[in-house]
Amino acid sequence: MKTADLIVIGSGQGGIPLAADWAKAGSKVVLFERDALGGSCINYGCTPSKAFLAAAHAAGRARQAASLGIQAQVQIDFPTVMERVRSIRDRFNQGTHKRLDTAGVEIVCAEAAFTGERTVTGGDVTAEAPVIVINTGTSALVPDIPGLANTPYLTNRNFFDLQALPPRLLVVGGGYIGMELGQGLARLGSQTDIIVRGDRLLDREESEVSDTLAEAFKRDGIGLHFHTSVQQVQHIDGVFTLNLSNGETLEAEALLVATGRKPNTDALNVAAAEIELDPQGYVKIDDRFHTTNPHVYAIGDVAKQPAFTHVSWEDYRRLKAILCGEERTKSDRVLGYAVYTEPQVGRVGMTLAEAEKQGINARAVTLPMAHIARGIEWGHDLGFYRLVIDRDTDKILGATLVGYETAELVHVFLSLMEAGATWQLLEQSVHIHPTYGEALPSLARLLIGEDMPTCPNM
Ligand SMILES: Cc1cc2nc3c(=O)[nH]c(=O)nc-3n(C[C@H](O)[C@H](O)[C@H](O)COP(=O)(O)OP(=O)(O)OC[C@H]3O[C@@H](n4cnc5c(N)ncnc54)[C@H](O)[C@@H]3O)c2cc1C
Numbered sequence: 001m002k003t004a005d006l007i008v009i010g011s012g013q014g015g016i017p018l019a020a021d022w023a024k025a026g027s028k029v030v031l032f033e034r035d036a037l038g039g040s041c042i043n044y045g046c047t048p049s050k051a052f053l054a055a056a057h058a059a060g061r062a063r064q065a066a067s068l069g070i071q072a073q074v075q076i077d078f079p080t081v082m083e084r085v086r087s088i089r090d091r092f093n094q095g096t097h098k099r100l101d102t103a104g105v106e107i108v109c110a111e112a113a114f115t116g117e118r119t120v121t122g123g124d125v126t127a128e129a130p131v132i133v134i135n136t137g138t139s140a141l142v143p144d145i146p147g148l149a150n151t152p153y154l155t156n157r158n159f160f161d162l163q164a165l166p167p168r169l170l171v172v173g174g175g176y177i178g179m180e181l182g183q184g185l186a187r188l189g190s191q192t193d194i195i196v197r198g199d200r201l202l203d204r205e206e207s208e209v210s211d212t213l214a215e216a217f218k219r220d221g222i223g224l225h226f227h228t229s230v231q232q233v234q235h236i237d238g239v240f241t242l243n244l245s246n247g248e249t250l251e252a253e254a255l256l257v258a259t260g261r262k263p264n265t266d267a268l269n270v271a272a273a274e275i276e277l278d279p280q281g282y283v284k285i286d287d288r289f290h291t292t293n294p295h296v297y298a299i300g301d302v303a304k305q306p307a308f309t310h311v312s313w314e315d316y317r318r319l320k321a322i323l324c325g326e327e328r329t330k331s332d333r334v335l336g337y338a339v340y341t342e343p344q345v346g347r348v349g350m351t352l353a354e355a356e357k358q359g360i361n362a363r364a365v366t367l368p369m370a371h372i373a374r375g376i377e378w379g380h381d382l383g384f385y386r387l388v389i390d391r392d393t394d395k396i397l398g399a400t401l402v403g404y405e406t407a408e409l410v411h412v413f414l415s416l417m418e419a420g421a422t423w424q425l426l427e428q429s430v431h432i433h434p435t436y437g438e439a440l441p442s443l444a445r446l447l448i449g450e451d452m453p454t455c456p457n458m
């Protein structure tokens with residue numbers, strides 16, 4: 001039995017810096033990882049998907065340049081695209097290894113399980129510590145569709161190992177992963193169809209977001225099948241055949257299943273440490289990341305935090321402060337996130353409906369892309385910017401930006417909200433012409449009744 005000061009289970013986005021910081025400060029840290037170091041984000045999530053989308057969107061933008069009078073011949077070298085994706089993934093993965101090694105963390109490459117209140121075993125190592133942090137993330141949740149189990153379907157786990165471009169692709173699921181990777185392969189040349197159980201894409205967002213993305217996907221030649229589910233899967237001679245509940249039959253050489261996530265808690269033997277899970281298997285935590293065991297904390301996706309890398313990373317910063325005796329909680333932060341389709345969706349805070357549900361006297365204003373000079377100049381016609389404010393306090397409550405690179409632009413709102421700013425502060429700001437950013441004060445000016453269009457030259 002090893003004795004440590006800190007045990008981290010899972011090398012997710014919060015666990016790595018926590019382990020490294022503790023070890024660098026001279027503490028004995030043992031980190032268990034059953035798969036690739038760096039977790040989902042580096043190995044089969046953010047990093048490879050965004051490197052992949054860089055290529056896909058380059059192809060999409062080159063084709064769209066026709067509307068500017070530029071006729072580009074797009075040739076896809078798929079093996080090179082994927083080699084680049086994997087080399088970036090590998091570089092980040094090796095960087096993680098080096099970071100933990102240099103800090104002096106003892107890495108145990110094994111699946112870990114609790115063997116007592118403060119003890120964890122993985123492979124032939126058993127360690128005990130007064131503080132244990134669970135950062136084991138999630139895995140693809142694969143639905144129990146007849147015929148699916150024994151086929152070579154793709155999830156985010158093996159997608160980035162693709163060697164050849166599938167001529168045709170079927171995607172099950174109209175959420176983040178299905179949309180990003182589905183549009184990506186479509187832009188690289190796969191004839192793509194997306195099967196959506198509900199009546200719209202990205203159904204947790206406002207319907208105008210879904211409608212805009214559906215229009216963009218149609219322009220990319222993607223087939224959208226709403227209100228239907230897969231009843232049967234067959235895989236014969238390299239071709240998947242899917243029978244849908246609406247009577248349609250679809251065929252393709254590749255099938256991507258992107259129907260949500262499940263927490264990685266099955267192997268943890270949480271009962272041995274009296275750690276409670278919720279009905280879906282996520283670790284229950286309080287506002288200070290404490291599980292039901294006083295020695296054990298949980299951060300990131302496995303603790304049912306919003307499933308984003310910056311959330312897991314921020315969990316680490318807050319948990320570190322708590323462990324150092326500071327008064328911090330998990331809840332008092334402004335949540336922003338983005339979907340890396342084209343157009344992108346940049347989101348922060350509440351929608352109008354969410355604000356009203358909380359009883360807030362809220363108001364929303366919307367500026368369509370057609371009223372943004374930069375959009376017209378660049379040939380981007382899809383999207384809109386929306387701002388939600390509290391009528392009683394004038395504070396900014398949230399924003400939804402759909403358009404070109406809005407994942408960058410939405411940080412203006414994030415910072416304003418973090419500072420507790422009112423919409424008048426934005427309205428008074430003089431932003432640079434011609435930029436997408438100049439449309440943000442214009443958006444706020446709609447609240448004082450200024451008519452659209454509001455940008456110079458419009
Ligand atoms: C395709 C895809 C794209 C994404 N894109 C983005 C994006 O653009 N932006 C964004 O913010 N987020 C994105 N995400 C979400 C993001 O990857 C996660 O929210 C982020 O990785 C945080 O995860 P985590 O720290 O909770 O743990 P993870 O990164 O999931 O890591 C958990 C680790 O624990 C290990 N583990 C599990 N069980 C055990 C065990 N019993 N013993 C030992 N080790 C164990 C796992 O092997 C894994 O390495 C994406 C996710 C996917 C799947």
Ligand SMILES: NC(=O)c1ccc[n+]([C@@H]2O[C@H](COP(=O)([O-])OP(=O)(O)OC[C@H]3O[C@@H](n4cnc5c(N)ncnc54)[C@H](O)[C@@H]3O)[C@@H](O)[C@H]2O)c1
Binds near residue numbers: 175177337
């Ligand atoms: N850009 C980003 O930050 C980014 C990118 C990818 C993933 N992520 C994170 O990872 C999480 C998981 O992504 P995801 O796309 O797997 O999940 P998701 O929850 O975003 O989407 C899953 C979709 O599949 C549908 N679905 C569920 N079961 C189904 C079934 N049996 N048949 C058909 N459809 C079904 C759901 O209705 C939903 O629309 C996201 O919620 C997000 O937090 C983030």
